[in-house]
Amino acid sequence: METIKKYILKYKFLILVNVILIIFVSALKALQAILFKIIVDTSVGNLNYSISTLIWYSVGFLIAVFTAETLSKAASSAFNKKVLIDYKQSIIESFINSRRRKITSSGLISLLSNDVRMIESNYLTSLINIMEDVLLFIVSLYLILRINVYLTIVIFIFGWVPVIVPQLFTKINQELKGQYLKKLERFTNRIKEMAQGFEVIKAFNIENKILNMTSKDNKDAEMAGYKSDAFQGFQGALSIVSGFAMFFVNILVATYLVLRGYITVGSMIAAVQLMNYIVNPLISASVYGTKIKSVEKIADKIQKEIIDVSKEEVSQGDKPFEFKNSIEIKNLTFSYDGKRNALSNINIKLDKGKKYTLVGESGCGKTTLLRVLLNHITDYEGQVLIDGVDIREFDPASYYRKVSIIQQNVFMFSDTLKNNICLYSECSEEEINEALRQSGLVHVVEKLPKGLDTIVGEGEVELSGGERQRIAIARALIKKAEILLIDEATAALDKVTASDIERILINLDATVLAVTHKLDPEILKRYDEIFVMRDGEIIERGTLDELLNKRGYLYYMYNYGIDEKEEMKASEEAI
Numbered sequence: 001m002e003t004i005k006k007y008i009l010k011y012k013f014l015i016l017v018n019v020i021l022i023i024f025v026s027a028l029k030a031l032q033a034i035l036f037k038i039i040v041d042t043s044v045g046n047l048n049y050s051i052s053t054l055i056w057y058s059v060g061f062l063i064a065v066f067t068a069e070t071l072s073k074a075a076s077s078a079f080n081k082k083v084l085i086d087y088k089q090s091i092i093e094s095f096i097n098s099r100r101r102k103i104t105s106s107g108l109i110s111l112l113s114n115d116v117r118m119i120e121s122n123y124l125t126s127l128i129n130i131m132e133d134v135l136l137f138i139v140s141l142y143l144i145l146r147i148n149v150y151l152t153i154v155i156f157i158f159g160w161v162p163v164i165v166p167q168l169f170t171k172i173n174q175e176l177k178g179q180y181l182k183k184l185e186r187f188t189n190r191i192k193e194m195a196q197g198f199e200v201i202k203a204f205n206i207e208n209k210i211l212n213m214t215s216k217d218n219k220d221a222e223m224a225g226y227k228s229d230a231f232q233g234f235q236g237a238l239s240i241v242s243g244f245a246m247f248f249v250n251i252l253v254a255t256y257l258v259l260r261g262y263i264t265v266g267s268m269i270a271a272v273q274l275m276n277y278i279v280n281p282l283i284s285a286s287v288y289g290t291k292i293k294s295v296e297k298i299a300d301k302i303q304k305e306i307i308d309v310s311k312e313e314v315s316q317g318d319k320p321f322e323f324k325n326s327i328e329i330k331n332l333t334f335s336y337d338g339k340r341n342a343l344s345n346i347n348i349k350l351d352k353g354k355k356y357t358l359v360g361e362s363g364c365g366k367t368t369l370l371r372v373l374l375n376h377i378t379d380y381e382g383q384v385l386i387d388g389v390d391i392r393e394f395d396p397a398s399y400y401r402k403v404s405i406i407q408q409n410v411f412m413f414s415d416t417l418k419n420n421i422c423l424y425s426e427c428s429e430e431e432i433n434e435a436l437r438q439s440g441l442v443h444v445v446e447k448l449p450k451g452l453d454t455i456v457g458e459g460e461v462e463l464s465g466g467e468r469q470r471i472a473i474a475r476a477l478i479k480k481a482e483i484l485l486i487d488e489a490t491a492a493l494d495k496v497t498a499s500d501i502e503r504i505l506i507n508l509d510a511t512v513l514a515v516t517h518k519l520d521p522e523i524l525k526r527y528d529e530i531f532v533m534r535d536g537e538i539i540e541r542g543t544l545d546e547l548l549n550k551r552g553y554l555y556y557m558y559n560y561g562i563d564e565k566e567e568m569k570a571s572e573e574a575i
């Protein structure tokens with residue numbers, strides 16, 4: 001709740017404007033009761049106002065109510081708008097500033113739409129309504145006290161009944177709402193998956209299975225929503241019935257007081273009206289209380305999982321990045337879950353400008369090692385030193401200016417090819433042309449209808465896997481990356497394209513550490529050193545010839561292939 005509270009307090013002036021307008025609205029509502037009293041008492045001869053005066057009073061009252069209500073709603077909407085813009089922005093900033101992605105894309109979308117909307121309707125609006133209710137309560141209580149003390153005491157005693165009764169069910173209500181949100185998130189995730197996996201679904205003919213799962217999640221979410229709404233309805237009905245019960249008790253007492261001549265008929269009508277303003281806030285206080293509590297859970301989750309995490313991570317190094325000689329990984333051990341090591345006692349040295357490759361079976365820790373070098377994982381044992389400086393000490397902005405990663409899936413923004421290559425940084429025409437030439441993109445650009453200004457990305461001009469890889473290379477070239485990390489970049493490409501891309505990568509003027517799954521000798525022999533990984537450890541190292549002559553694990557993987565069965569056999573024989 002910390003962040004949302006911070007933004008609420010940021011707009012003190014708007015809060016003040018809201019309070020002033022709410023005071024007007026509340027005073028006017030209470031004034032309506034007094035106006036009733038005057039009109040009724042005039043009608044029965046207790047007061048002496050002319051009809052034209054009463055009409056003027058009424059018209060004046062209506063104009064005042066209209067103005068105050070309109071301004072008050074506009075002020076509360078303005079307050080909500082300001083707080084929500086800041087809050088959403090802080091979530092987006094925390095997400096983008098995290099080292100590691102802690103939330104799925106659909107989780108983030110659901111959070112910024114469903115959860116934030118819930119915070120608006122259940123928290124911010126409730127706060128404004130509570131303020132209005134409290135003021136109305138105070139003014140009405142004062143007026144009703146002036147009408148009759150005994151009546152006030154009775155209202156006070158019985159007024160609590162409709163407040164206490166629904167409170168008994170608050171916990172169940174919260175639980176049902178929590179379940180609803182969970183199921184809604186699952187449904188949103190499923191829809192996202194369905195859209196993203198469209199081709200896989202078609203290719204494997206699993207439309208019906210996916211439809212069944214989606215339909216189940218849809219029904220589950222709506223069912224959970226229905227249960228939550230129905231229970232809230234039950235809770236609301238209880239409030240209403242207990243409110244009515246209390247109303248009858250009070251009106252009977254008021255009637256008794258009129259009959260005994262303690263109050264006028266006009267005062268009784270005013271008292272009935274004021275009674276609502278005293279009891280309704282008591283009832284809605286519990287409803288707002290429930291709403292606010294249900295939101296606290298959501299806001300705390302957002303705080304803990306996104307905002308606080310990125311704040312902790314922001315405390316990073318501040319040294320400007322420099323790389324002259326070598327990267328040394330010393331006794332590196334890391335575990336994701338604290339139980340099984342994804343990396344165990346890794347010791348390697350990468351000299352500037354040389355090309356290295358990591359090979360090993362699936363799940364042996366290759367990507368994890370790249371994540372460490374990317375500074376995305378920092379909570380490991382051991383050290384990664386660049387010219388003797390721990391990489392965690394470098395200022396991240398300065399570090400990422402010189403380090404680049406190329407992955408199998410190259411993400412494309414729905415924007416021009418130029419912006420996709422320069423990634424929204426300034427880059428000169430010469431730089432772009434040179435990058436296009438080196439990455440083999442010149443012909444690709446020539447083929448596009450508007451050249452570099454062609455919009456590419458999902459739903460636009462779609463590029464092939466190889467073309468995307470070339471764009472990733474062009475990005476690294478524009479950036480003049482000194483360290484290039486490559487994670488199975490060519491795994492999905494045909495042999496000719498893969499070999500061409502690998503050739504470009506190997507000739508780049510950067511220190512390259514490339515993960516590869518393919519044991520293609522034509523590719524492997526180009527690297528200065530091959531690191532062979534198994535179960536998080538580096539078990540062999542050397543050039544391709546050295547490793548093949550050694551007849552160790554790589555030799556066996558190479559001869560038996562790297563598919564699962566063969567892999568098992570190879571590894572057993574190698575030991």
Ligand SMILES: Nc1ncnc2c1ncn2[C@@H]1O[C@H](COP(=O)(O)OP(=O)(O)OP(=O)(O)O)[C@@H](O)[C@H]1O
Binds near residue numbers: 337342361363
């Ligand atoms: N975010 C994560 N949380 C928990 N465990 C993880 C996470 N990422 C990877 N792992 C585990 O760590 C181990 C090493 O994974 P890693 O992705 O580094 O392997 P890899 O060699 O790159 O595999 P592949 O070739 O299939 O990409 C695996 O057992 C994997 O299940």
